[in-house]
Amino acid sequence: MTALTSSPTRTPHRTYSRWASLVVLCAGALMTILDGTIVTVAMPAMQTDLGFSGAGLAWVVNAYLIPFGGLLLLAGRLGDLLGRKRMFTAGIAVFTVASVLCGLATGRGLLVAARALQGVGGAMASAVVLGMLVALFPEPREQARAIAVFSAVGAGGATLGTFLGGALTQALSWHWIFLINLPIGVVAWLAAIRVLSPEPGAGLRDGADYPGAALVTGALMLTVYVIVGSGDRGRTATLLPAALAVALFVAFAVRQTRTERPLLRPRLFRSRLLTGANAVQILMVATMYGFQFIGALYIQRVLGFGELATGLAFLPAPVVIGVLMMTLSARTVGRFGAYPVLLTGLMLIAGGMALLSRARADGSYASDVLPPMLLLAAGFAAAMPPLTGLAMSGAPEEDAGLASGLFNTTQVVGGSLGLAALSTLAASRTGTLLARGAELVPATAEGYRLAFRVATGIAVAALVLAGAMLRPRNR
Incomplete structure (x- = not known):
């Protein structure tokens, strides 16, 4: 863009x-x-x-x-x-x-x-x-x-x-x-x-660059198709579309170096801050989308909430995010700097997912969902503004619009891939347990716990990556 x-x-x-x-x-x-x-x-x-x-x-x-x-x-x-x-x-x-x-x-x-x-x-x-x-x-x-x-x-x-x-x-x-x-x-x-x-x-x-847009869109769609259907197909049926997705990504990358008007200029990726911030965002958003999707299913299928009750159960999250972003984010970043505020937010997200991974089959909303939800909301509100600022600060002025489009794109890609991977893991684990004779609710809860544990690992990876790539350099 x-x-x-x-x-x-x-x-x-x-x-x-x-x-x-x-x-x-x-x-x-x-x-x-x-x-x-x-x-x-x-x-x-x-x-x-x-x-x-x-x-x-x-x-x-x-x-x-x-x-x-x-x-x-x-x-x-x-x-x-x-x-x-x-x-x-x-x-x-x-x-x-x-x-x-x-x-x-x-x-x-x-x-x-x-x-x-x-x-x-x-x-x-x-x-x-x-x-x-x-x-x-x-x-x-x-x-x-x-x-x-x-x-x-x-x-x-x-x-x-x-x-x-x-x-x-x-x-x-x-x-x-x-x-x-x-x-x-x-x-x-x-x-x-x-x-x-x-x-x-x-x-x-x-x-x-219409051909470039077709290449990258096709590559993304194939990638998610591979992840979502990996548990339902054989190895050959999975490897073939995966190889095609890699080929499309490579073709897109090659085209961007040769076309006169590239959709995504390769020189952008020379910036450590822009590249690191986009990579961190993919991991962070994958975690948050996993929470929204798997968390809603846990509340309904394990805790037994209806649709309206589930919606009300999630309501504290946007309230916390909105209040913190509007009142504290800019002030906190101005006082302490983007890097420490970002790391603090990512630590809160990792902590919230770790708490959520302990959710039980006989759990409750007040003890198993609400505390980690508040941590996740506070962490996202703290991490997103400085992450955006770091990404945009790594782009030259003439590429500011393109950098903004890239940041929006990686946000959606992270959410899509995280949702696909975590939902597939949960469904696969639940199916395995049911095949072994487990009861439906405990098996479902264990599938969701596995997804939450993997999401915790993704959040920790985002924290480690941010610490390594986005650390301010001394003069």
Whole structure:
């Protein structure tokens, strides 16, 4: 995404219109972010209704995340060429239509296909938001406030989706977690048309790396396909798509060194901070997505909570994330520095996952879920702002937009891969125990505990990697 590379010198004439534009941008981004997690609590109902397998159920989420992450760079580039307002409004329209198709789905194939279309629309809308925001608020202090609001909305919205999914599923049905986007999307689209200032693009003559986008998107989709289905297929059927995924990644890397307008410039990876921050983010987000998905299933299938109760059980997380990001994050980083605050946040995440890995078959929400949830929320609120700052500080000014697109992409990739790997591990362990004669609830709980233990290891790996790669260098 290259949205940030455009000059932010033009300021809207009226202050209120800038903040109204921020509200519209946050609303559009929130709708796409919520949809990444709103399905979590509704998954058991979808599985019962449509007959998904345990591992295949993860594709309800991954079908959204993979095109979303794979197309962010291309969508950002097209936003520069065609105009960012045009790309944002088109993305909201595609997302809204796809949501209706999801809500009307009566089969597994149609639901997964519509979720993929949602991911396309989400990428179109999300890729240009940060560039539009920076152009709206060129003054540093106001820009910092606007970015803080946008970051808090995004971080809290990801977890808030769990609550909304539970409420809508229990009160109506799982179809309504998608159909509710119709009135919201229409209002957001009309508001964007009216409020956002038009920004003419550079024109399609400057071109974009469409083959590169196809290569990296195909590689990501194959990678998750291999992880999700590894427990259901033989070695040969797993190795062949894995080899093809590696080949596509290699072809993408080679193309980026030879094409005149690469989607991802190789010189970016010479920066230790940018490379390290993106690698840490993949591991950290994989842990957090694993918690949201596996944690919701543990609360429902082991503790016996209904959809609405599960949504309420997750509600403390977005509250903690929003409050800490809005009140303490910038102040704490300014006082102690990004590196120690980041390490503290990662230690809290690792500690929360370690506590969660002790969750029992006869456990309770108050002792087995709430304490680790609060640690995870506090850790994410502490770690995300300094990690973002470190990533962007490692990019030269002319590549700031591309670095922003890369950071958004690795966030989605980390969530998708973490969700695929952890859900597959849990399903495989549970199936093995059931085959040995274990009872359903204890076997299910043990599968989730294994996933939580692996997630703890991933969080520790993120902490070690951050300590090694992001340490400030002395003069």
